[in-house]
Amino acid sequence: MGNGAATDDFDVDLFVIGGGSGGVRAARIASSYGATVKLAEEYRVGGTCVIRGCVPKKLMVYAGRFADEFEDAAGFGWSVESPRFDWATLKRNRDAEVTRLEGIYTTNLMRAGVDLVADRAVIEDAHTVRLVRSGKTVRARFILIAVGAHPVKEPAIPGGELGITSNEVFELERQPERILIVGGGYIAVEFAGIFAALGSRTTLLHRGDRLLRGFDDEIRDALGAAYARRMDLRLNRTIERLDRRDGAILATLSDGTDLLVDQVLVATGRRPNVQGLGLEKVGITLDTAGAIPVDRFSQTAVPTIFAVGDVTNRAALTPIAIREGHAFADTVFGGKPWAVDHDLIATAVFSTPEIGVIGHNEDVARALYGDIDVYEARFRPMKATLSGREDRILMKVVVARESDRVVGVHVLGHDAGEIIQAVAIAVTMGATKADFDRTIAVHPTAGEELVTLRTPLAVKQPVGVG
Structure with missing residues (x-):
């Protein structure tokens, strides 16, 4: 269904809201089947993973691991002069690589024949989206929501505005000498490892007794032991408040202790980007996690509207969003229906x-x-x-x-x-x-x-x- 060019009833066969991994893949595959596709992205093409997620983060992971390599080299006969790390150089080179990748994503969309629009899109009805900046409306045979998720600072505490999230961490112009990272999931654990390796005095604070809920318990214990050697790991504690103190941030913890740091990174969770999307206009009700409910083929309660990626909260991983986007395009435009298996995910x-x-x-x-x-x-x-x-x-x-x-x-x-x-x-x-x-x-x-x-x-x- 949906093959071929749009008819007089529709401007396009597919309108994709969101230019992240899932939306880009769906747009390109749908276009390859002959569908006319328009994609709206209000920020930067590439989504969280490319712009402020797994790609720039992994580059920072590599940077941190050189510290171990320099230290280990001595045991193999190498004499390495005292190495010096420069945050500005890493940031400049990392940002340049992100910009390069964004350009590749944009070019690939254009080569695929996708009409890319730099605008915010909201849903007006089952077939119509409105572009906020231009005020134009577009009629589409199908609409795909692929807007991802955003970090949240929860629970709210006095002074919480002094903390930053995993979005702002990539904008830091200077490396914090002392940093407090709050959370026990992927993002908190990874950034704690990064900052500790790069030489920041790092404290990782988590309300639970182990990091990485849902992982194998022995893996969690082993990581905790390793992190306790590499940084100040504080479990079973929370933050009560944050206050400005002499150009730094004073964190008051639930055990009554205070911690003076230069930066606080809050990585306590993410929420689907559904605010102001217009879902209520078409009768799409969010689930208890605030995500868009879909069936195994990524179809919402409205037959013409689909959703993939983090906005559905099925498995918030970039490769899953890509697979869901590909499956959607194959199913709806390629006549090759299939669904992503979420049971076994590496x-x-x-x-x-x-x-x-x-x-x-x-x-x-x-x-x-x-x-x-x-x-x-x-x-x-x-x-x-x-x-x-x-x-x-x-x-x-x-x-x-x-x-x-x-x-x-x-x-x-x-x-x-x-x-x-x-x-x-x-x-x-x-x-x-x-x-x-x-x-x-x-x-x-x-x-x-x-x-x-x-x-x-x-x-x-x-x-x-x-």
């Missing part, structure tokens, strides 16, 4: 040490499959034997006992994200533990541990070296 946390996960933790696996076997390896990476670094690697494989299927793989350590991307192919194909066992190890690597584990955790023997 993900990485670019903390230091890094985390990579595909599938379920032990608790979820037991609830879904009953009896499970857990295989685990904890070891010092080969590189650390000469560098003397204390970091260790943790790997876990969770297996549904009855089927022998691998239903979860959890990795903490160097290059965990790269490892999990390869492993995810096998897990999503339904690989069994026997499939892992028959795979010949690549030696010496860290990843070989995943195919050499033989004894379930209950009777597991200590892991050797070699």
Whole structure:
């Protein structure tokens, strides 16, 4: 449905609201099927990931990890003069790369024949959107909402306006000498690792007793131990108030202590960008999380309106938004209906040490499959034997006992994200533990541990070296 050029009843076949990863992919694929497509983006093309999310953040992660590399080099015979980090250089080069990528996104849209409009779009009815700046209306056969989400500072506290979010952190002209980061999820954990590595005196404050809720508990414990060595980690505490004090910020904590810092980064959550979108005009009611409810094909309660990405709060990850956008375009304009499987999603946390996960933790696996076997390896990476670094690697494989299927793989350590991307192919194909066992190890690597584990955790023997 929806193939071909727009008729006299419609200006375009598809109007996309939002130029992030999901919207851009949907627009390009729909256009490749011959649909006429218009896309409105009010800020910058590329969305959170490219402009103020995973891309610039990962560049900062790389910058921080050089500190460890310089230190480790001595154990391998290198004499490195005392290195010096310059925040301004990193910011300049990072921002230039973001601008370059934004240009590529824009060029790709134009080459695909998508009409890109720099404007805010709001929904007027099931087929009509209004461009706020120009006042023009556009009639579309289908409307796709791909406006993403925004960071929030919750709960509200006195002086909360003194804190910044993950949007403003990329605008900092100077590196804070002392920074307090509030939160325990992906964003808080990653930025805490970044600032600590770059030399800021970093405090990570989280109201819970472990970081990264929903992840494997042993991975969470191992990350907590690593972070306690790298920074000031304070769990089971919250902020009561923030006050200006002699050019700095005084944070009063729930345990009665005070903390004087130069910057406070609040990373306590994100909310879908639904304010002022016009959803109430067409009868779309938000769910309890404030997100747009959709079916497995990303269709809302209004048959002509679809939504993908973070605004639906299904799985707030860039690759998921891209897949949802692609599936939408294939389904609606390509005559090839398919839906994204949200059950097995590989993900990485670019903390230091890094985390990579595909599938379920032990608790979820037991609830879904009953009896499970857990295989685990904890070891010092080969590189650390000469560098003397204390970091260790943790790997876990969770297996549904009855089927022998691998239903979860959890990795903490160097290059965990790269490892999990390869492993995810096998897990999503339904690989069994026997499939892992028959795979010949690549030696010496860290990843070989995943195919050499033989004894379930209950009777597991200590892991050797070699």
